[in-house]
Amino acid sequence: MSAPKGYLALVLHAHLPYVRHPEYEDFLEEDWFFEALTETYIPMIEIFDRFEEEGVDFRITMSLTPSLLSMMADPLLQYRYLRHLNKLIDLAGREIERTRWMPEYHELALMYHWRFTRARQVFAERYSSNLIPAFRRHQDAGKLEIITCGATHGFLPLMPNRKAARAQIMVAADHYEKHLGRRPRGIWLAECGYAPGVDELLKEAGIRYFFTDTHGILFGSPRPRYGVFAPVYCPGTAVAAFGRDRESSKQVWSAREGYPGDYDYRDFYRDIGFDLDYEYIRPFLHADGNRIHTGIKYHRITGPTDQKEVYRPSRAREKAAEHAGNFMFNREKQVEYLSSLLGIAPIIVSPYDAELFGHWWYEGPEWIEFLLRKIHYDQETIATITPSEYLERHPKLQAVQPSMSSWGYKGYNEVWLEGSNDWIYRHLHMAADRMVELAGRFPGADGVLRRALNQAARELLLAQSSDWAFIMKTGTMVEYANKRTKDHIGRFDRLYQDILGSRINDQWLKEVESRDNIFPDIDYRVFA
Amino acid sequence: MTRSELDKMTKSGLLDLAKKNKIRISAGMLKAEIVEAIYSGMKGAAGSAAVRKAKAAARAAISGKRSRGKAKAKTKRKAAPKKTEKAPAKAKRKVKAAPKVAAAPKAKAAPKAKAAPKPKAAPKAKRAAKATTKPKAAPKAKRAAKPKAAAKKPAARMKAAAPRRHDDDRTIRQMAIEGKYELTAGPVTMPPVESMQIPDTYEVTRIVALTRDPHWIFVYWEITAERFLDLERNLGESWTKCTMALRVFDRGEGGGYFDIPVTYDARNWYINVAPGGRWQIAIGIVTPGGRFIVIAESAIIETPRGTISDVVDDRWMIPDDLFDRIFSASGGYDVPAGGSAEMRAAIEQRLVEQLGSETVSSFGSGPVQERPKKERRFRLWVATELILYGATEPDARVTVQGKQVKLRGDGTFTMRFALPDGTIDLPVVAVSGDGVEERSIETDVRKKSNEKAPVIK
Numbered sequence: 001m002s003a004p005k006g007y008l009a010l011v012l013h014a015h016l017p018y019v020r021h022p023e024y025e026d027f028l029e030e031d032w033f034f035e036a037l038t039e040t041y042i043p044m045i046e047i048f049d050r051f052e053e054e055g056v057d058f059r060i061t062m063s064l065t066p067s068l069l070s071m072m073a074d075p076l077l078q079y080r081y082l083r084h085l086n087k088l089i090d091l092a093g094r095e096i097e098r099t100r101w102m103p104e105y106h107e108l109a110l111m112y113h114w115r116f117t118r119a120r121q122v123f124a125e126r127y128s129s130n131l132i133p134a135f136r137r138h139q140d141a142g143k144l145e146i147i148t149c150g151a152t153h154g155f156l157p158l159m160p161n162r163k164a165a166r167a168q169i170m171v172a173a174d175h176y177e178k179h180l181g182r183r184p185r186g187i188w189l190a191e192c193g194y195a196p197g198v199d200e201l202l203k204e205a206g207i208r209y210f211f212t213d214t215h216g217i218l219f220g221s222p223r224p225r226y227g228v229f230a231p232v233y234c235p236g237t238a239v240a241a242f243g244r245d246r247e248s249s250k251q252v253w254s255a256r257e258g259y260p261g262d263y264d265y266r267d268f269y270r271d272i273g274f275d276l277d278y279e280y281i282r283p284f285l286h287a288d289g290n291r292i293h294t295g296i297k298y299h300r301i302t303g304p305t306d307q308k309e310v311y312r313p314s315r316a317r318e319k320a321a322e323h324a325g326n327f328m329f330n331r332e333k334q335v336e337y338l339s340s341l342l343g344i345a346p347i348i349v350s351p352y353d354a355e356l357f358g359h360w361w362y363e364g365p366e367w368i369e370f371l372l373r374k375i376h377y378d379q380e381t382i383a384t385i386t387p388s389e390y391l392e393r394h395p396k397l398q399a400v401q402p403s404m405s406s407w408g409y410k411g412y413n414e415v416w417l418e419g420s421n422d423w424i425y426r427h428l429h430m431a432a433d434r435m436v437e438l439a440g441r442f443p444g445a446d447g448v449l450r451r452a453l454n455q456a457a458r459e460l461l462l463a464q465s466s467d468w469a470f471i472m473k474t475g476t477m478v479e480y481a482n483k484r485t486k487d488h489i490g491r492f493d494r495l496y497q498d499i500l501g502s503r504i505n506d507q508w509l510k511e512v513e514s515r516d517n518i519f520p521d522i523d524y525r526v527f528a
Numbered sequence: 529m530t531r532s533e534l535d536k537m538t539k540s541g542l543l544d545l546a547k548k549n550k551i552r553i554s555a556g557m558l559k560a561e562i563v564e565a566i567y568s569g570m571k572g573a574a575g576s577a578a579v580r581k582a583k584a585a586a587r588a589a590i591s592g593k594r595s596r597g598k599a600k601a602k603t604k605r606k607a608a609p610k611k612t613e614k615a616p617a618k619a620k621r622k623v624k625a626a627p628k629v630a631a632a633p634k635a636k637a638a639p640k641a642k643a644a645p646k647p648k649a650a651p652k653a654k655r656a657a658k659a660t661t662k663p664k665a666a667p668k669a670k671r672a673a674k675p676k677a678a679a680k681k682p683a684a685r686m687k688a689a690a691p692r693r694h695d696d697d698r699t700i701r702q703m704a705i706e707g708k709y710e711l712t713a714g715p716v717t718m719p720p721v722e723s724m725q726i727p728d729t730y731e732v733t734r735i736v737a738l739t740r741d742p743h744w745i746f747v748y749w750e751i752t753a754e755r756f757l758d759l760e761r762n763l764g765e766s767w768t769k770c771t772m773a774l775r776v777f778d779r780g781e782g783g784g785y786f787d788i789p790v791t792y793d794a795r796n797w798y799i800n801v802a803p804g805g806r807w808q809i810a811i812g813i814v815t816p817g818g819r820f821i822v823i824a825e826s827a828i829i830e831t832p833r834g835t836i837s838d839v840v841d842d843r844w845m846i847p848d849d850l851f852d853r854i855f856s857a858s859g860g861y862d863v864p865a866g867g868s869a870e871m872r873a874a875i876e877q878r879l880v881e882q883l884g885s886e887t888v889s890s891f892g893s894g895p896v897q898e899r900p901k902k903e904r905r906f907r908l909w910v911a912t913e914l915i916l917y918g919a920t921e922p923d924a925r926v927t928v929q930g931k932q933v934k935l936r937g938d939g940t941f942t943m944r945f946a947l948p949d950g951t952i953d954l955p956v957v958a959v960s961g962d963g964v965e966e967r968s969i970e971t972d973v974r975k976k977s978n979e980k981a982p983v984i985k
Contacts, residue, residue: 094944097943097944097945098913098944098945098946099945099946100929100945101945101947101948102946105946158738160736160738195739196830214858214859215834218836218855218858218859219834219835219836219837220837221833221837221839222837222839222844223836223837223840223841225841225846225851226854227854227855227858228858229854245858246858246859247857277911277913280944306907338857341853341854341857342854398841398843398844399841403832405832410741412739412740412741412742413738413739413740413741414740414741417738417740417746418740422746422748425736425738426730426736426750426795427727429736430730430732483723486723486724486726487723489724489726490724490725490726491724493724493726493727494724
């Protein structure tokens with residue numbers, strides 16, 4: 001194959017906040033993780049496995065955030081996921097019987113039953129209930145590049161305490177190394193949130209690159225010679241910043257023109273959890289008995305109408321192939337144009353939320369599979385690449401100071417700092433300052449004091465998840481986000497008072513440790 | 529307890545034991561089945577999994593061994609020649625599996641066995657490996673080795689068999705693998721968590737400023753009661769005439785400041801500032817004489833410029849019109865005609881307007897698919913389902929529309945069907961366990977729904 005005219009870097013940001021509630025028999029918000037496993041993470045693993053088997057060469061970058069990795073590694077959640085899958089398989093089995101006289105639905109019930117059973121087989125049998133080694137294997141094979149993220153997806157531009165921001169990065173890098181056997185080369189900054197100075201922390205952690213939204217680079221200074229089509233070095237640190245390409249992301253993301261809205265694709269909202277008789281569906285709901293999405297959905301988007309038609313997987317699959325072809329064609333044209341304009345081989349960076357594929361856009365994983373397959377077999381204009389490989393091949397880059405930016409609505413910090421959520425910063429900042437204070441006061445604690453200090457660090461990190469502020473802003477599940485923020489801040493506050501007052505309650509501490517058990521190896525001195 | 533010890537117990541004794549150990553026993557289970565259920569249940573895989581497997585195993589045992597059961601068991605033995613054919617096959621596989629486990633040094637060896645064998649032998653080996661992972665086989669071998677120790681300490685055994693702690697990594701993974709997917713015994717639920725209260729104030733005096741975007745800064749502050757008392761003491765009578773204000777210092781090239789009056793109970797504020805600046809915000813008191821007494825000062829923060837930089841790197845210089853083309857391509861736009869500053873401003877604006885508007889989030893709200901809007905919030909839809917239920921002898925074979933139906937332990941069955949328009953024949957056929965008698969009931973169901981045009985009153 002001749003040298004490609006340009007590169008495509010597909011970046012999937014996989015993240016969920018740390019949700020684990022051993023104090024309840026089952027817990028609604030844990031479903032976020034379970035659904036993402038069934039619909040996104042397991043299908044992605046299966047795609048990589050197939051490519052490996054068939055010798056399809058591909059490159060893709062995925063951020064697996066420390067909180068997500070922690071959930072994947074957690075035995076309780078693994079157990080509960082199997083339980084969740086068992087219920088789904090049971091439900092799908094009943095659906096097969098129930099739809100016996102409605103062939104179109106019957107076929108779909110069979111499909112779901114097969115997919116859930118298959119997910120269970122991949123999860124439990126092939127990977128012994130832990131997907132991390134699966135991802136790691138593909139990274140070690142050089143096809144998948146896994147990058148890290150702030151320890152709990154903390155939004156760095158709103159973290160004025162530098163040591164606290166630093167801890168988000170350091171804890172993440174160590175956690176990555178523990179689970180993936182090497183230091184992370186790149187990072188996905190939570191919500192693409194960058195502010196000048198963040199690159200210094202990355203450099204200290206040995207991280208070589210990160211991503212910004214388009215204007216992070218375009219509004220950088222001096223003017224970026226290649227726009228977003230080549231990364232830039234942050235002055236002073238030489239950490240590389242890759243900018244998001246707008247054109248390719250619009251094709252997928254856009255609510256109106258984007259692929260996922262195609263009428264042949266599966267409709268997200270019509271779900272048997274809402275459609276079927278209550279008594280029948282009740283055993284598959286949570287204890288509160290509220291109707292929820294089960295994941296079994298029988299209709300396609302159809303159009304702007306309530307009269308949804310039955311979903312046809314084969315038709316949807318054809319569409320996914322067609323859309324993959326369209327995406328590839330557009331990238332080829334884009335690369336041809338850009339290479340003539342720039343005089344270098346451009347890199348097109350297309351980042352997406354991983355959970356978009358499979359969860360929101362049911363056919364998304366198929367689309368990715370078609371796309372990577374087509375790029376491998378059908379053309380020679382573009383090649384997929386990881387940022388690390390690009391940097392190895394093109395070490396000489398322009399130095400540009402990127403602008404403060406995020407990929408949230410309006411491009412800066414407003415999503416996480418507005419009327420609904422601005423109250424949290426008073427508490428987050430105080431907790432961060434106090435954590436740094438504690439780490440300074442007790443440079444070599446051991447025993448129960450050390451445990452209390454480590455737990456305080458965990459509580460602070462958990463409170464810092466940008467997810468809580470985001471949920472408060474979007475207005476769904478707000479109560480849960482409020483509660484999580486208050487619980488972690490409250491526990492931190494109690495630990496702080498107990499530590500300073502030398503009255504740590506061992507029993508209570510043990511309980512808190514077993515509940516908020518993220519980062520078992522954390523060392524509070526990371527805040528010093 | 530060993531199996532033979534269980535065998536010696538009476539049925540009611542067994543039922544008590546099962547109750548104590550929270551092992552589910554369904555109605556109509558044979559003694560051998562109960563023994564099996566307790567036997568495997570106490571080992572951990574309690575619940576329906578054990579029951580089902582126990583049933584299968586017990587049946588195999590019954591057909592093979594001399595049965596000590598009563599009337600019911602006898603009918604079973606008579607039951608069907610078919611069964612005796614099936615049973616030995618099952619038993620055989622189990623026998624095969626057992627020695628393998630005994631030979632393997634650890635239970636962990638099972639997955640290895642999957643990988644090890646030569647390619648040709650693969651399917652066979654797989655089945656063997658599967659068999660070894662079945663919970664029953666492994667402990668059998670173990671238990672056989674130490675029957676005495678086990679018999680001595682029944683209490684300890686039961687403790688060990690109690691629900692697992694959730695943080696025991698090995699145990700749960702093993703449970704998942706050994707018990708295959710049949711997880712009915714859940715880990716212990718922790719006690720409910722106390723709801724935490726967060727402090728309203730932190731007894732400090734400080735002000736913190738955060739950049740929201742190029743045009744806005746957010747500040748929050750806290751002033752202790754002592755600080756207010758101090759001020760009151762120092763200012764004397766004029767205190768009552770003082771007001772509070774935020775002073776926004778321009779720490780950039782421009783210099784200067786402006787004030788924003790705030791009330792005493794305000795605790796935060798959004799401040800409109802110019803892009804691309806450096807700012808420091810103080811909270812303080814304005815005296816009647818116009819003096820500003822600083823209570824607290826924020827750190828200096830910056831607002832982003834929000835536009836293309838004027839700084840051009842002479843080592844990477846390109847003509848302006850080329851830059852404009854690259855810039856607009858970066859924004860995902862068509863190449864604009866010309867290259868004026870106005871055009872650039874227009875692109876900048878479009879870029880900013882579109883910022884983030886395409887992104888969706890992975891959970892919560894933010895769908896890719898737009899939800900159709902309803903014109904009026906009124907709806908009606910109706911669907912029908914048909915429930916067919918009945919009972920026969922537990923060992924009978926029942927088909928509905930030619931497809932076999934799973935019977936419950938007591939011989940009852942229930943099926944539920946979505947019922948479309950039309951006529952449906954529902955032949956139900958039951959064949960007795962001994963194959964001698966057949967009974968059938970046929971039901972015809974006719975459904976027709978008729979939707980009328982809506983009436984708007």
